[in-house]
Amino acid sequence: MSLRPRTPGRLLLRIYLVGLAQFILVITSFYLARHLILDRPLRHGFNRHAAYNISEWSELRDEPVALQASLDRAARLLEARVTLRDVSGRLIATNNAASPAPPLTPAELDVLATRGEHSSAGRSPHAITLPIPETGPIEAYATIISRAPEPARGKVALFAGAVVLVTAITSFALSRMLALPLQRLADVARELGEGKLDTRTGIRRRDELGRVAEAFDEMAGRITHLLRSQTELLANVSHELRTPLARIRVALDLAEEGDAATAREMLSDITEDLSELERLVEDVLTTSKLDLASEGSGTPPLRPERVEVQGLVEKAASRFRTARPGRVLEVSVDETLPALDADPVLLRRALDNLLDNAGKYSEPRTPVRLRARVGATGKLALEVADDGIGIEPEDLPRVGTPFFRTDRSRARRTGGVGMGLALARRIVDAHGGTLTLESTPGQGTTARIVLPVPPPSARAMD
Structure with missing residues (x-):
């Protein structure tokens, strides 16, 4: 029995894909949670208040007291640390005197002029710089550092619940896909052990x-x-x-x-x-x-020795003619046949059984043909052919089963119990050969034994 190659199968691929999908789900959920719960509210807050604040601070640049009050109000209401500088980097005002935002570099000023804003992610994860005024040449700029808002507990619970739910569904589907067939296999194995021989799994899957x-x-x-x-x-x-x-x-x-x-x-x-x-x-x-x-459960009952095929065929032919006087047996043997390493008694018995079957299942007036030759593959072929009743196609697979007879009434009249071909097949198998049948109903049957031949070196040693 040949084993199929061990390649990654469909079940392994399914398990891998489910695990990959769950991993992607968790990563996507974290990304969405950060984007929707943290980054988006922060940017929304900036966008909502930036226009008003920048306009107010631009008008109050020449009023230091009012400007400082506005910055302090932003710190108190928006929890934002604001630093205003002119384009040269000079500090105009700040509500974080202990640690004002550093001035922008010339390259950062170019980005600010081009894009209309500059994100200082390298300095603070929640810092943004906006130009003053909002349109036209930049005269000053405001750097706003805002504390990240606390994520809404409801949204966090919603996302966590969604992740848990989807993970639970995919895990349940995977476990169900594995558990149900295994449970069915266990039930069928138990039923088979209880004697229910017709029970089967009925599982049809391609994994x-x-x-x-x-x-x-x-x-x-x-x-x-x-x-x-x-x-x-x-x-x-x-x-x-x-x-x-x-x-x-x-x-x-x-x-x-x-x-x-x-x-x-x-x-x-x-x-x-x-x-x-x-x-x-x-x-x-x-x-x-x-x-x-x-089956490997015992030692083959063979007593092999060097056997001359010519003598084996002659003895089988003599026995057939003695047992069935008046029957015509046509013998054809090639002139040069190699010797075999075989059990002469068992091999002769297999040949006798085939000749007996040919004699039983053919009319007395028809000939039986026995031929020994070397086939095209270099192996020895022994053929027994008759012009008898033949074998029906539906019976051909069962021929060789102990006690099976294609024509029970005829077999009973002519003798035999259906063991001859079964024994012949097992004898040939024990010798490493093959026994094949070719039959046409109403025209006859040909039984062919093909046996391996010892290499020339082994024959020369003998």
């Missing part, structure tokens, strides 16, 4: 949680299939054992009643039934051992 749910559903499907297969296997073994055992019991009952002639006639049938039982038990045990080995 990591969706992949976990998909993998869980696939695992539940495999577990369900394995448990049902185990139940079917036990039922099928019991069913297949019952028939030969019943025939043997009938023969023994007849012998016990003293009908020696009839009992003697049934000895051959008893022998055949015992052989069928032995083969069934052996097939089931071998299949189980191979399945355990393929």
